Amino acid sequence: MEFPHDLKYTSTHEWIRMDGNRARVGVTSFAAQELSDVVYVDLPEVGKEVQAGQEVSVVESVKAASSIYAPLAGRVADVNTALKSNPALLNESCYQEGWIFELELTPGAPAQGLLTSKEYLKTLEGEK
Template identity: 50%
Template sequence: MNFPENLRYTKTHEWISLTGHKARVGVTEYAQKEISDVVFVELAKKGHPVEQGKAASVVESVKAAFDIYAPVSGTITDANGALEANPGLVNQDPYNDGWLFELEVSDPLSVDALMTSAQYAAFVQSGSAH
């Protein structure tokens, strides 16, 4: 599986890309495979504050609905509107076109506490990921 090294990861299978105080968030390749075919994404609301570890969005698949948690605290600045017409982008391209939301991060240093690519890969391979 692919876990890009420029991203940080959570135990709930979200990834985050940070540039200054701005971050983009999505689900990992592992998560999208577990979720299976995504049929709907409830987009995060712009201007809405989110807390680390709290639900910020919902992804629905043919299996069930899955909460997507904020990897860090901040304020939602954008949501991927392309997912309204094509929610399958989450499956097809989870690290690029399938991103879920962007946020202004309250504390950029909080990203450092998240897992690196190697740590996340070990977490997934350990069987602790479920």
């Protein structure tokens, strides 16, 4: 499993790639491995306002369904429509082709609870 150093992470296994006032969100390689074969991704509606910690999406696999949470407050600016026809991208390329949604961040909203790759790895060790 890999956890790129240029990303931020959450304790609920989302990764965040910051780019100015936008944040691209997906699930970590740990989450993708735990889910196993993803068969469906319920994408959020573009334009939807979300709060940090709010459920935004659901990923279904042959093993389970898992909620995906907004790591930050903002408006859903884009979704990865490629996941509709090929949800396996989430397993095959979770940090690149398998991103789920992109947020336009609410100005001044706190960015609390985001973890570095080292901090995220420590949370995984605590789950074992």
